[in-house]
Amino acid sequence: KQEVTQIPAALSVPEGENLVLNCSFTDSAIYNLQWFRQDPGKGLTSLLLIQSSQREQTSGRLNASLDKSSGRSTLYIAASQPGDSATYLCAVAPGGTGGFKTIFGAGTRLFVKA
Amino acid sequence: DAGVTQSPTHLIKTRGQQVTLRCSPKSGHDTVSWYQQALGQGPQFIFQYYEEEERQRGNFPDRFSGHQFPNYSSELNVNALLLGDSALYLCASSFGRTGELFFGEGSRLTVL
Numbered sequence: 001k002q003e004v005t006q007i008p009a010a011l012s013v014p015e016g017e018n019l020v021l022n023c024s025f026t027d028s029a030i031y032n033l034q035w036f037r038q039d040p041g042k043g044l045t046s047l048l049l050i051q052s053s054q055r056e057q058t059s060g061r062l063n064a065s066l067d068k069s070s071g072r073s074t075l076y077i078a079a080s081q082p083g084d085s086a087t088y089l090c091a092v093a094p095g096g097t098g099g100f101k102t103i104f105g106a107g108t109r110l111f112v113k114a
Numbered sequence: 115d116a117g118v119t120q121s122p123t124h125l126i127k128t129r130g131q132q133v134t135l136r137c138s139p140k141s142g143h144d145t146v147s148w149y150q151q152a153l154g155q156g157p158q159f160i161f162q163y164y165e166e167e168e169r170q171r172g173n174f175p176d177r178f179s180g181h182q183f184p185n186y187s188s189e190l191n192v193n194a195l196l197l198g199d200s201a202l203y204l205c206a207s208s209f210g211r212t213g214e215l216f217f218g219e220g221s222r223l224t225v226l
Contacts, residue, residue, distance in 0.1 A: 004156075031212045043118075043204060044157070044217040089156055093212050100170050100211040102147070104156035 002027045004092055006105035013080055014113050021075040021108045023090035028068045031095040035064050035075050038087045038107070047088075048075070052095060080112045116141060118207050120218035127195050128226050135190040135221045139207030146188040147215070148180060149204040157204055163188050164211055192223075200225045 003026045013019055023033070032051050036044040048057045048064040050073070056065040063076040073090060087107040094101065119138045127133050139146050145164045149157035159172035163182035182188045186207075192199055202222050206215040 032214075034215060036217075041202070041222070043120075043219040044206075044215075046214060046216060049214045091156075091215070100147075100162055101159045101172060102215060103159070104149075106154075106156045 002030075002092060002094055002103045004090060004103050004105040006088075006090060006108050008108060009106065010109040010111075012111045012113065015080060015082060017080050017112075018076070018078050019080055019110075021077070021088050021090075021110070023073040023075070023105055025071045025073075025092045025103075027094065028071050029095045030068065031093040033064075033066055033073050034091045034093070034102075035062075035073075036089045036091065038089060040087075044089065077110075080110075082112045082114045085110055085112050118205055118216050118218035120203075120205050120221050122221055123219065124222045124224075126224045126226060129195055129197060131195050131225075132191065132193045133195060133223060135192075135203050135205075135223075137188045137190070137205030137207075137218060139186050139188070139205075140216050143207035143209050143213075143216070144186050145208045145211050145213070146182060146186065147206045147208070148188070148190045149206065150174070151202040151204055151220070153201075160190070162211065169211065195225045197225050199223065 035047040050066045061078040089107040091104045147162040148160040151157040161171045166182045177193045202220045204220045
């Protein structure tokens with residue numbers, strides 16, 4: 001059974017700091033991994049999608065890596081800004097016989113102080 | 115290009131009532147998945163619709179049912195509402211069953 005864990009649960013950093021959010025998953029047979037941002041009471045905004053054959057994806061100040069063998073992904077945010085304050089969620093789409101049920105972590109709540 | 119749209123945005127029901135939530139997928143998408151998100155938790159998969167059929171289901175009781183229409187839009191129905199059904203209900207669409215997920219803003223359900 002696939003389980004997704006995100007550490008830390010919450011993080012507070014000063015503006016301008018570079019930071020790393022962690023995501024781990026128990027079953028390496030995945031189809032893809034997706035990072036999302038969620039503002040309070042809102043829906044999820046897709047940030048980056050990494051296919052199982054890829055090692056990383058970049059978009060602006062964001063870089064996500066994937067290591068299937070160790071069951072880990074990281075989201076790197078460069079030069080953080082107060083507008084980056086939100087909850088960040090990672091989600092794993094299972095591969096093989098895992099069906100099509102995307103599994104989410106509980107998220108990391110990020111607060112960037114001005 | 116319209117993204118995923120959900121309605122209603124907020125609603126309040128009482129225990130035992132029934133509710134229908136609606137979702138229109140992003141243009142070009144053919145698959146709709148529904149999720150329940152409790153406060154402070156990650157979204158939990160309810161079910162996925164593809165080709166107008168429920169293709170996979172999470173650990174939710176039969177009180178939760180759905181439908182997908184020929185235009186790929188979808189409905190989520192919840193019968194005999196319980197207090198514990200209070201949550202944000204999210205719809206996600208994708209092209210194909212394993213494509214990138216795009217979410218709507220959600221429907222906030224409060225059961226009193």
